[in-house]
Amino acid sequence: MxxxxxxxxxxxxxxxxxxxxxFPQPVAPELGIGDDAALLSPSxxxxxxxxxxxxxxxxxxxxxxxxxxxxxxxSLAVNLSxxxxxxxxxxxxxxxxxxxxxxxxxxxxxxxxxxxxQAAEHNCILAGGDTCGSKGGLTVSVTIxxxxxxxxxxxxxxxxxxxxxxxxxSLGDSALGLKLLMEGARLxxxxxxxxxxxxxxxxxCDLGLKLAEAGLLHAMIDISDGLxxxxxxxCEQSGCGAEVLLGQLPLTPAFQxxxxxxxxxxxxxxxxxxxxxxxxxxxxAGNHAAIQQLAKTAGIQVTVxxxxxxxxxxxxxxxDGTNFQPSASGYTHF
Amino acid sequence: MxxxxxxxxxxxxxxxxxxxxxFPQPVAPELGIGDDAALLSPSxxxxxxxxxxxxxxxxxxxxxxxxxxxxxxxSLAVNLSxxxxxxxxxxxxxxxxxxxxxxxxxxxxxxxxxxxxQAAEHNCILAGGDTCGSKGGLTVSVTIxxxxxxxxxxxxxxxxxxxxxxxxxSLGDSALGLKLLMEGARLxxxxxxxxxxxxxxxxxCDLGLKLAEAGLLHAMIDISDGLxxxxxxxCEQSGCGAEVLLGQLPLTPAFQxxxxxxxxxxxxxxxxxxxxxxxxxxxxAGNHAAIQQLAKTAGIQVTVxxxxxxxxxxxxxxxDGTNFQPSASGYTHF
Numbered sequence: 124m125x126x127x128x129x130x131x132x133x134x135x136x137x138x139x140x141x142x143x144x145x146f147p148q149p150v151a152p153e154l155g156i157g158d159d160a161a162l163l164s165p166s167x168x169x170x171x172x173x174x175x176x177x178x179x180x181x182x183x184x185x186x187x188x189x190x191x192x193x194x195x196x197x198s199l200a201v202n203l204s205x206x207x208x209x210x211x212x213x214x215x216x217x218x219x220x221x222x223x224x225x226x227x228x229x230x231x232x233x234x235x236x237x238x239x240x241q242a243a244e245h246n247c248i249l250a251g252g253d254t255c256g257s258k259g260g261l262t263v264s265v266t267i268x269x270x271x272x273x274x275x276x277x278x279x280x281x282x283x284x285x286x287x288x289x290x291x292x293s294l295g296d297s298a299l300g301l302k303l304l305m306e307g308a309r310l311x312x313x314x315x316x317x318x319x320x321x322x323x324x325x326x327x328c329d330l331g332l333k334l335a336e337a338g339l340l341h342a343m344i345d346i347s348d349g350l351x352x353x354x355x356x357x358c359e360q361s362g363c364g365a366e367v368l369l370g371q372l373p374l375t376p377a378f379q380x381x382x383x384x385x386x387x388x389x390x391x392x393x394x395x396x397x398x399x400x401x402x403x404x405x406x407x408a409g410n411h412a413a414i415q416q417l418a419k420t421a422g423i424q425v426t427v428x429x430x431x432x433x434x435x436x437x438x439x440x441x442x443d444g445t446n447f448q449p450s451a452s453g454y455t456h457f
Numbered sequence: 458m459x460x461x462x463x464x465x466x467x468x469x470x471x472x473x474x475x476x477x478x479x480f481p482q483p484v485a486p487e488l489g490i491g492d493d494a495a496l497l498s499p500s501x502x503x504x505x506x507x508x509x510x511x512x513x514x515x516x517x518x519x520x521x522x523x524x525x526x527x528x529x530x531x532s533l534a535v536n537l538s539x540x541x542x543x544x545x546x547x548x549x550x551x552x553x554x555x556x557x558x559x560x561x562x563x564x565x566x567x568x569x570x571x572x573x574x575q576a577a578e579h580n581c582i583l584a585g586g587d588t589c590g591s592k593g594g595l596t597v598s599v600t601i602x603x604x605x606x607x608x609x610x611x612x613x614x615x616x617x618x619x620x621x622x623x624x625x626x627s628l629g630d631s632a633l634g635l636k637l638l639m640e641g642a643r644l645x646x647x648x649x650x651x652x653x654x655x656x657x658x659x660x661x662c663d664l665g666l667k668l669a670e671a672g673l674l675h676a677m678i679d680i681s682d683g684l685x686x687x688x689x690x691x692c693e694q695s696g697c698g699a700e701v702l703l704g705q706l707p708l709t710p711a712f713q714x715x716x717x718x719x720x721x722x723x724x725x726x727x728x729x730x731x732x733x734x735x736x737x738x739x740x741x742a743g744n745h746a747a748i749q750q751l752a753k754t755a756g757i758q759v760t761v762x763x764x765x766x767x768x769x770x771x772x773x774x775x776x777d778g779t780n781f782q783p784s785a786s787g788y789t790h791f
Binding site: 158159160161162163164165167170171172173174175176177178179180181182183205206208209211215217219220221250251252253254255256257258259260262264266267268269273276278279280344345360 | 492493494495496497498499501504505506507508509510511512513514515516517539540542543545549551553554555584585586587588589590591592593594596598600601602603607610612613614678679694
């Protein structure tokens with residue numbers, strides 16, 4: 124750690140060395156950091172799955188909300204979640220950083236440490252990238268590549284009317300955590316479990332892979348834009364609709380405790396808050412028991428929250444059977 | 458064109474539609490824009506070559522220097538140049554954009570038009586990406602993937618003492634063009650050829666591919682950081698040095714005309730100005746005639762500028778045989 128050293132004393136190649144030091148490099152003849160491009164050899168018969176996410180300071184993250192290490196973890200987690208949602212195995216990633224002049228080296232080191240932790244936890248290899256200055260804030264771009272047999276890959280487009288709609292884990296904690304952070308809460312308080320769902324989301328890689336390899340599902344997506352928006356993507360690309368039972372949404376005790384104290388229960392946090400990084404998937408009802416069993420082996424709770432319908436819309440149904448009208452559906456950037 | 462429409466009226470998914478409309482999509486079963494990740498199937502026996510470049514407003518580009526269309530062209534060109542330098546075939550690319558609030562739609566459309574032009578010229582398919590807001594300037598991140606047979610791929614590490622050092626095209630125009638732009642020159646003047654080398658560089662994809670497939674070379678790199686820095690990378694990774702003959706550097710008449718009017722000939726523009734996006738490669742002297750012939754069929758001039766040596770340094774030699782001491786070696790971001 125060099126608490127008061129600025130990036131300018133390190134230089135571009137010094138920064139690349141800092142990055143290289145934290146990540147195991149691919150085994151020859153694959154090329155990692157240090158040539159014009161990375162060389163990657165997918166196994167015969169596999170398909171390369173690629174995703175990219177851009178995180179911009181002041182838009183996706185606020186460095187005041189928590190340690191840079193967690194931002195590093197999250198930068199890869201959001202990409203891992205995309206790979207999980209396809210049922211693929213994460214393999215390589217590429218990191219691009221635009222860093223403001225005078226940025227603290229300690230922050231960058233913390234960021235890289237967290238990124239390296241997350242990479243090691245998922246056996247995902249840093250294979251290249253780019254670094255440059257920024258006149259605005261810190262900008263992080265990660266491109267991830269995974270692999271899977273073409274016939275096992277899960278897309279958004281396979282849902283069928285009658286399918287059960289499932290979600291992993293719980294919904295709304297991340298959006299509530301962001302709300303609390305914006306209201307001034309910081310780590311080290313009773314709300315830590317909620318804040319950490321926002322600052323350090325856990326991608327459901329193991330569950331996504333197991334579900335895909337078991338061949339039990341018709342469609343899958345990760346919930347980054349909010350349940351209704353992302354389930355909407357499945358419906359749109361599958362040419363169907365869905366009914367979501369409000370009373371079935373999996374909510375943590377911490378979420379319920381906070382929300383039941385509000386004048387109006389803030390359902391939009393769970394329905395459209397986003398950044399849950401849970402998996403939403405559809406499957407024939409006949410696979411219900413097998414899915415429950417498989418999720419148990421992965422150690423992740425999964426819950427049926429509704430069903431796929433013939434309509435072209437996503438409806439949220441109240442316990443009395445009437446339609447709930449959510450006030451917003453997903454985060455929009457512009 | 459919607460000259461006065463702001464991005465906020467378009468929305469995130471509207472922007473994705475704008476992007477989708479400009480780029481041909483991969484043929485099924487490959488997935489392009491619109492799922493969590495792209496699916497790409499390299500041919501059997503080929504290796505995937507991946508590169509990524511981040512371009513930040515105020516650092517890599519100034520939107521006042523030229524039309525956004527040229528920025529779009531350049532954003533892909535710098536990535537294509539990396540693929541060219543490996544001797545690979547460009548196949549797919551991923552685009553991430555962080556866009557400031559209130560940014561003009563016309564600028565984004567121009568950018569996308571230029572990007573689509575460059576993609577079409579190189580049969581490179583847009584396969585995914587990410588868009589978001591930015592609190593700083595416009596940030597563009599492109600990740601490109603190419604393919605080549607593993608035994609044909611050219612790395613930085615293969616140079617051998619005695620090799621001739623070659624460069625394609627000419628050096629220094631781009632750095633001089635940037636200098637003129639920073640001094641206020643704009644397109645539509647006598648200096649257009651120089652300005653365009655900076656604003657609209659031409660990646661040497663055809664030449665790089667032909668050279669690799671002919672098996673004539675030992676090592677190759679593209680000149681993005683400047684000749685001395687990039688030739689230095691070849692030497693470092695090959696465990697050798699190089700002598701560059703100052704009198705042999707290929708310079709355009711426009712470059713020579715400008716530079717010979719200066720009090721001191723600005724050699725650093727050609728030696729270390731950077732952004733030439735020419736290829737620098739080394740090859741056994743016995744392949745000289747075959748390389749010249751092949752470059753002729755690609756329609757690109759190539760020039761021997763020196764040789765690989767046993768030393769571990771890059772020396773620049775003046776016509777009188779003495780060492781030239783350049784004042785800078787490459788661009789540094791921090």
